[in-house]
Amino acid sequence: MNKTINQKAWYFVIPVFVLVAFNAAVPLMTVVNYSFQETFGNNVFTWEGTRWFKQILQSDRFHAALGRQAMFTSIILLIQIPLGIGIALTMPKKGWGVPVCLILMSMPLLIPWNVVGAMWNIFALPDIGFLGHTLNAIGFDYNFTQQPGDAWFTTILMDVWHWTSLVVLLSYAGLNSIQPAYYQAAEIDGASRWAIFRYIELPKMKKVLTLAILLRFMDSFMIYTEPFVLTGGGPGNTTAFLSIDLVKMALGQFDLGPAAAMSLIYFFIVLLLCWVFYSLMMRNEEKS
Amino acid sequence: MKKYKWLVPTIYILFLMLPIYWLINMSFKTTTEIINTYSLWPREFTTENYVKIFTDSTWYMGYVNSITYTVFNTIISVSAALPAAYAFSRYKFVGDKHLFFWLLTNRMAPPAVFALPFFQFYSSVNLFDTHIAVALSHCLFNIPLAVWILEGFMSSVPKELDETAYVDGYSFGRFFFKIFIPTIAAGIGITMFFCFMFSWVELLLAKTLTATVAKPIAATMTRTASTSGYELGLLAAAGSLTIIPGAIVIYFVRNYIAKGFAMGRV
Numbered sequence: 007m008n009k010t011i012n013q014k015a016w017y018f019v020i021p022v023f024v025l026v027a028f029n030a031a032v033p034l035m036t037v038v039n040y041s042f043q044e045t046f047g048n049n050v051f052t053w054e055g056t057r058w059f060k061q062i063l064q065s066d067r068f069h070a071a072l073g074r075q076a077m078f079t080s081i082i083l084l085i086q087i088p089l090g091i092g093i094a095l096t097m098p099k100k101g102w103g104v105p106v107c108l109i110l111m112s113m114p115l116l117i118p119w120n121v122v123g124a125m126w127n128i129f130a131l132p133d134i135g136f137l138g139h140t141l142n143a144i145g146f147d148y149n150f151t152q153q154p155g156d157a158w159f160t161t162i163l164m165d166v167w168h169w170t171s172l173v174v175l176l177s178y179a180g181l182n183s184i185q186p187a188y189y190q191a192a193e194i195d196g197a198s199r200w201a202i203f204r205y206i207e208l209p210k211m212k213k214v215l216t217l218a219i220l221l222r223f224m225d226s227f228m229i230y231t232e233p234f235v236l237t238g239g240g241p242g243n244t245t246a247f248l249s250i251d252l253v254k255m256a257l258g259q260f261d262l263g264p265a266a267a268m269s270l271i272y273f274f275i276v277l278l279l280c281w282v283f284y285s286l287m288m289r290n291e292e293k294s
Numbered sequence: 295m296k297k298y299k300w301l302v303p304t305i306y307i308l309f310l311m312l313p314i315y316w317l318i319n320m321s322f323k324t325t326t327e328i329i330n331t332y333s334l335w336p337r338e339f340t341t342e343n344y345v346k347i348f349t350d351s352t353w354y355m356g357y358v359n360s361i362t363y364t365v366f367n368t369i370i371s372v373s374a375a376l377p378a379a380y381a382f383s384r385y386k387f388v389g390d391k392h393l394f395f396w397l398l399t400n401r402m403a404p405p406a407v408f409a410l411p412f413f414q415f416y417s418s419v420n421l422f423d424t425h426i427a428v429a430l431s432h433c434l435f436n437i438p439l440a441v442w443i444l445e446g447f448m449s450s451v452p453k454e455l456d457e458t459a460y461v462d463g464y465s466f467g468r469f470f471f472k473i474f475i476p477t478i479a480a481g482i483g484i485t486m487f488f489c490f491m492f493s494w495v496e497l498l499l500a501k502t503l504t505a506t507v508a509k510p511i512a513a514t515m516t517r518t519a520s521t522s523g524y525e526l527g528l529l530a531a532a533g534s535l536t537i538i539p540g541a542i543v544i545y546f547v548r549n550y551i552a553k554g555f556a557m558g559r560v
Contacts, residue, residue, distance in 0.1 A: 009386045018381035019393065021374040022437055029434040030400050033411035096302040103300075105548045109541075110307045113314065116540025118495045118512045121533040128320060128526065129313040134332055136316050167310060174306075228404040231497050235516075249406035256410055269407040276402045284395065 040266035058267035068268060070243070071251040072275075075227060078247055082165055082226045087219060089166070090173025091211070095203070097178055108178075111171040123235025126164040130236075150237065154244035157237050161245055164232060169222060176218045180211035216287045220280065227276055248272055314537065320530035328526045343531035353532065356511030359425065360494065361539060363508065366429035367493040368486050371436040372444075375485070379444035380470070384453065394441075401438040405498045408434070413502050423505045431503055432493045439492065440485050447481030483550035490543055511536060 041058055043051040062068050097107050114122070132138035132149045137160075141148040150160040184206065192202050230249035233239065239246035239254070246254070252272065256265035320328055321343055322336040331337065347353040381387070382394060412431055413422070421427040455477065459469040475482070501513040515532050 009384060011387070012385040013387050015381035015385035015387040015390075018377035022378040022397070022441060023393070025370070025374055025430070025433045026397060026400055026437055029412075029431060030403070032415050033408045036411035036414060037407065093302055093306050096299045098300070098303075103303075107303055107307070108548055109544050110310065111303075112544045113537065113541065114310055116491050116494060116537070116544065117533075118497060118536050120497045120512050120516060121536050124515070124529060124533055125313050125317045128328075128530065129316045134328060136312065136334075139332055167313065170306075171310070224402050228402075228406070230404075230406050249404055252404075252406050253409070256406075262410075269404075273403055273407055276404065277399055280398070280402050281395070284398070 037266045037269050040262045041270055042263075044263050054263060058263045059271070062264055062268045062271060067251070068271075071246060071248050074244075074246065075248045078162070078229070079223060079226045081162055082169075083219065083222055085162070085166055086170045086173050086222060087215070090170050090218065091177050091215075093170070093174045094177035094181055095207075097174070099182070108175070111174055113171075114168050115171055119231035120235050122164065122168055123232040126160065126167075126232075127236050130160050152241055154241055157241060157245050161233050161236060164236060165226065165229070168232065169225070172221065173218045176214040177211055180214035181207060184210050216283075220283055220287075223283065224276065224280065227279075317530050318534050320526060321534045323527055323530075325525055325527040328530075340527075343527045344535075346528060347531055347535065353511075353514060356509060356514035356532075357535065357539075359504070359508050360500075360510040360512070360536075363425040363428040363432070363500070363510070364490055364493045364539075366425060367432045367436060368489040370429060371433055371440045371489045372482065372486055374433075375437055375440035375444055376475075376482075379441050379448055380474075382441065382445045383448035384456070397438040397441055401435050401442075403434065405435075405496070409498055409502045412499060416503055422503065423507045425508045427503045428500045428508060428510070429493075431499045432496060435496075436489045436492055440489055443485045443488060444478070444481055447478045447484075451477055480550045483547050487543060487547045487550070491540070494540060 042054055042056070044054045098104055117125070127135075129135045130137045130150050132142055138148055138150070147153075148156050150156040188206050188210075189202070192206060197205070228249055229247055230253065233245050233247060234250055234253075237245045239250045243251075249272075252265060252268055255261050255268065319335060322339055322341065324338060324340055324342065327333075327336070327338055382390060416422050416427045416431070421430070451474070455473070456469065459473055464473070497510070497512045500510045501516070504510065504513065511532065515529060
C-alpha cells in the first residue's frame, strides 16, 4: 500500500509509546544499573564495571543453560510447525466440524501456565497419573522426576500439547484465505497434491507461518512457568532453561549483579535472533 | 485417503482432551483417593472441592481478581493500539520502522528479566498489589502484539475507503468510529482474544506484583499448595475452574477466529 508521509501520525502513536516506555524503560534501566554493581544489601552499591558480564559469559553454568535452551527451542519448532500445518490441512473447511475443532483446539491456549504445569505433573506422575501409569504398564521404565530423558520427553510433550494449536489456528486461517479459483486452476493443470501444497498453499501461508514461527520462537525461548511447575528444572539441572536458571540466581541466591548481567545477555540474544527473523521476513515481503 | 482425513484432527483433539479430563477427574475425587488409588473415574464422587472454593473468599476472590485485571488490560491494550495501528498502516513518519521494531522487542523481553525491577518500580509508584498494576505491566507484551495484529487487519482494508469517506464529507473521528472500526470488527475481536489470552495465562508478573488484595487465582493455587501440604483434589478443582473463562471467550469469538484470521495476516 502507498503510505502518505505524515508526521502528525506520531500523535496516534503516543499512547502506545507512553504505556510501553513506562513499563520498559525504568525496569530495564534498573537491570542495567545492577549489572555493573555489587551490593551487600542496605542499598550500598559499589562499581564493578564489566566484571559480571565477563563472569557470566565465561561460566559453564550459563553455557549449559543456553545449550539446553537452544536445544529445547529447536525441538519445539521442528515438531510444532510441521505438525500444526499438517493438522490445519486436514481440518474440515465447512459444517459443524469447524466450530467444534476451533473451540476444542483453542482450549490449551487459555489455561494459565502454572495450571498447565500442574496438570501435566499429575497427568505424568508414574503412580497416579494417566500418562505415567500407562507408560509403565506397557513396559517402559518411565519416571520424569528421576530420569533426565523422561523429564525432557514430558516437557516437550507438554509444550506440544500447549502450543501446537496456535500454529494450527494461524495456518488454518492462511489456508482459508485461498480462493477456490487457485485450486480449480491447479486441477485443470493436473497438479499433484504435493505441488498444490508447495506452490499454492505454502506461499499463501507464508505470512501467518512467519508470525507463528516468531511467536513460538520467542515464547519457547522465554519459557518459565510450565517447566518450573512440572519439573522445577530437575532432575538436577537437566531441564533448567534460561529463565529458570535466571530466577534461581536472582531470587534464590540473590546474586543481583550476575543475575542482571545474565538478564541483559539473555535479552540481547533474543533480540538479535528476532532481528534476524524480522529482517528476513521484511525482505521477503518487499520481494513479493 | 480423503475418507480418513478426519482422523488426524480427531486424534489431535483426543490428545488435547486427555490431560484436561485427568484434571477434572481428579477434581471430583478426595485427596486420599487421589494418592492411594489409580482410577480412570472417581470412585467416591465428591463435589467437596468445588464447595470449598465457592465458599472460601480467599479462593473465589482469586478468580475475581484475575478476571478484573485481564479485562482492564484488554481494554487498555486494544484502545491504545487502535490509533497506533492505524498510523502504522496508513502513514509514513520519522522513525516509524524503528518504533515498530522497538515495540516488538518488548514482546520479546523475557518476563523473568523484569520480575524484580517491576516489583521495585511498581512499589515505588504506590501501585503495588492493585489490579491496575498487573493490567499495566501486561501491556508490556500485549500492546506490541495488539498493534501488530491490528496493523495487519488495517493494511488489508484498501485506502480508498478512507479517501471516499473524506470526499463524502466525513470528519476523521466520524469516519474512524462509524466506518473504519465496524469494517475491522473481526480484527478487533481477534486482538481482544489474544490480549485476554496472554493476560489470563501469565503468572510470573501477576504474582510478583500482588500480595493479598489483587492476588490472582493462579498465585492462590501455588501458595495454598505450599502452606497446607498438597491438597491435590482442591488444586485440581481450582485448576479446572480456570479453564472456564477461556472457554467462554473462545465461544464468543469462534466465528471471528475462522473468518477474522483469514482477512487479517494474509
